[in-house]
């Protein structure tokens with residue numbers, strides 16, 4: 001028989017179909033709460049029994065017990081607060097004993113919460129107790145202190161329907177489904193492996209050894225709800241896991257995705273992970289080095305010791321019931337062409353390892369990634385997701401006065417780029433943009449800012465898809481330029497080029513006759529005449545077309561791009 005769930009019974013909180021239908025109709029008349037991403041993940045695991053024995057979001061007594069002693073009010077071991085945080089204004093509007101409809105971002109009601117408790121948590125104390133720190137470099141702390149509502153609502157939840165997932169649905173299972181699957185396949189001893197990173201050969205060796213050590217089958221159960229900011233996205237990771245699965249002996253390993261919102265809480269989180277895996281029917285759980293660790297604090301010191309999680313779990317071993325399989329990191333011994341646990345390295349071993357940072361660097365630069373490190377099919381997937389820098393999108397953002405030569409220079413740079421490559425390029429020129437994307441906008445500060453935000457948004461989309469976006473608006477305000485930079489930099493480089501041709505020269509050129517009209521008062525609020533231009537303080541490049549030809553200026557841009565390995 002499979003291991004019993006935590007607390008003895010699997011607590012599935014979905015109502016049977018007819019009642020769920022009635023509750024759904026009822027929910028429309030209740031106060032509506034749109035779940036945050038974390039709350040949505042938590043709710044999914046509450047509803048499907050992954051968080052057994054919890055039957056809702058924690059009330060005050062359970063919360064205090066969990067924060068201070070890692071125990072629910074009834075004494076059950078539970079290390080992580082599962083709370084529904086809301087803002088004060090929402091809480092203030094609630095009647096006594098309110099019911100609330102808990103909705104996804106599309107407005108679909110997923111569950112109803114019957115509020116039994118409304119309380120103000122001491123979030124500083126929570127951070128210290130749960131994470132051991134109030135340093136905001138810790139993503140769990142930053143979320144708790146800066147992005148968590150100040151009021152918690154506790155109470156039972158009743159499930160209407162499961163959150164929708166359109167990705168990898170065949171790889172998503174509830175605890176009951178997974179337990180049924182284990183049963184049907186005659187799997188009784190199962191060791192679960194948690195991960196938030198792509199898996200390489202070292203992970204394969206580690207998991208196989210762990211499974212062999214306890215005579216169990218292997219469940220690879222990566223967290224795909226929310227992991228550490230900056231992690232490889234879960235779509236890419238799941239493609240890598242699927243590829244890796246082919247390299248395991250058949251009928252020894254299974255893959256299932258866990259919609260868990262990680263907190264990066266180190267030891268406490270490891271304990272929580274073990275409890276969740278127990279609910280999914282795993283008899284054993286692998287705890288590696290620095291399990292669920294968030295890295296280093298603002299002083300450069302690791303938040304948790306590398307084996308803190310293993311120690312905490314060992315302390316609660318009997319009570320947990322699930323077998324803990326502590327494992328050291330696996331490293332490659334080149335002389336023996338084999339992987340060995342770090343603790344078994346011999347004096348004459350030629351140890352090799354590639355860190356996550358080094359792997360990212362190699363992907364970025366297009367350098368080789370050796371086969372001893374990872375399988376070629378996994379590398380292929382990672383390379384598709386992280387093309388070398390020379391294939392990454394970027395934006396050239398020309399800014400300067402009317403008549404400074406922005407558009408001409410943009411055209412010249414475009415021509416130069418297309419001479420040597422067939423990369424996709426989009427030009428967002430000032431006048432051109434105002435004919436469609438920004439049609440109807442005028443030249444007030446507000447309208448100009450809106451114009452630049454639109455250009456920044458389109459540029460960010462182009463860059464996201466690996467293209468080159470060449471923008472050439474006046475963009476007179478530093479704030480709007482900074483916003484555009486921020487939009488683009490989520491996906492690639494933003495190269496600000498100040499076309500610094502002096503006003504006298506622009507006015508003397510007066511290509512469109514607008515300066516004359518502005519001087520004559522026929523155009524009001526003309527940039528440089530009776531409207532401001534805030535000079536960029538630290539653009540990537542500054543070029544004055546009155547002291548060089550357009551060709552020379554374009555060469556400077558292209559040379560700069562080559563030097564930065566962008567072109």
Ligand code: PPS
Pocket residue numbers: 401402403407430431434443447448449451452472473474475476512514523524525526527531
């Ligand atoms: S902004 O400030 O960035 O939103 O301006 P932009 O979209 O680049 O539009 C600038 C072009 O609009 C014409 N034009 C004016 N420019 C500045 N101020 C006023 N009041 C104005 N009215 C019309 C002008 O032709 C600008 O084009 P360029 O190519 O810069 O000369």
